[in-house]
Amino acid sequence: MYPKAYVDYLVHFHGSRDYFECHEVLEEYWKSQPHREKVWVGLIQLAVGLYHHRRGNFNGAAKMLASARQILGKEKAAVQKLGLDPSTLLKQISERLNDVQQRKAYTSLNLPITDHQLLQHCRQICQEKNLTWGKGSDPDNALLIHKHKLRDRSDVIREREWQKKHKAKQRKT
Template sequence: MKKAYPYPAEFVAFLAEYHGTRDYFECHEIMEEFWKREREKGGRHVGCWLVLTRLSVVQYHARRGNGRGAFKLLSKANAEIDGVLMSEIGLDGERLTAMMRERLAAWGQPEGVRYDDFNLPIREPALREAARRRSAELGAAWQADGMAAGEDVVHRHATRDRTEVEEARAASAQRKALDRRQA
């Protein structure tokens, strides 16, 4: 099986935040930037990074009680996941795929969304250890209780200056609209 060595620093940082601080907004920020760079390169695992970006947002929405947002994104991620590629980056892709399907079925609909920590199944010991070390450097306990996260973490979007991100998204939407009109 092909493996993605060495593990990208962004992936390790993502896992440390995801399983340590449970700051899913920060997870999204880390992985979205990485995903965009990898997408431009046309990397083999670009879809994995997108699914992980979506899963962090699923967690963010679920913990904040936004069942509609969490359900919608989990449905997308569920349709996009490739278990083989997830295994290549050090996760147990088969188990993660099953976990996502089970969660979607358990939720059933947006009103059924309930938060839990939803730990990602890390298959590779070296990856797990690197993420644990990074989590400790952040002062976070590995697989911490996400419900114990402070309000500043739970509502991170309200405290973070996202002007640059919002401007980039608006510019992208304008380009897409122009492309549609020209087609």
Template sequence: MPFSEAYVSFLIHFHGDRDYFECHEVLEDHWKNYGMARDSIWVGLIQIAVSFYHYRRGNIKGSLKLIDKAIHLLSYKEIEVCTLGIDYEELIKELNISKARMHHKMPYKPIILPIYDQSLLAFCKEKCANRGNAWGILVDEAPDSIVHKHILRKRSKVISKRQYALVQ
């Protein structure tokens, strides 16, 4: 399969357990490990995940800021989005619908990224099922350990990473 393990993991978390924080972690590591540009397609996907993380937690200001950034970045990444097996027009439409919901302070509602690559979709659905998650359920019943992950996780690893980055 021509898609990276990190991307597949992102899709499984985004559509399966709805662990948006983990989506962010997986792609951020991928993006950093390959020294990609700040306007990389991966950054746009990270911004989508973090926007939905904030939206679900009720941080409308944060969710709007990030979805705006994602839409702007992706506005000139149509070819790259399509090479990831995602329907570009449908993605932008879904993001704008979500943005309007956020703007009007409507309750959080997850989305399904419009994957047109049927082999990628089948592979992700199978992996998702193997983890015990249903793919693309639009009723999000994520536990607090996922909804509030950044607050509940152990901070020692994050702090040591930041300190290491400062001396580099």
């Protein structure tokens, strides 16, 4: 019923608290779709906002959370179709944005999932992966906090170099 990438997003969001991975799986899915629905962008930005908040990047967190709130506020029907309570979600984002603006410390957030079958399915996946659904983020896990700096980016660097050379070649012709 739901895209696998969305279920993976929820598992990362509530199980491992790996917001960077939430961003990665949902962005890849969003980019693969012929009709790029804005609801996915809002959920991606929510995860990125929480990633920034956990890292103490309050400006980045505020920007992403404000954008997520704006997009998801316009996409309430789509949010509801994803088994989430849109009113509660928007309230949570507003409260988190307020916390960020006041430079309060990060705390983990649980999305308001209303589809009990989806919730059970995600909890089962977490159990299979030895993750605890809803457990707070580990503040000492450097990989979670600084994943964008610590991950292997060799494929991204190669792709950028290829694009750079390709563009230079096209300009010459």
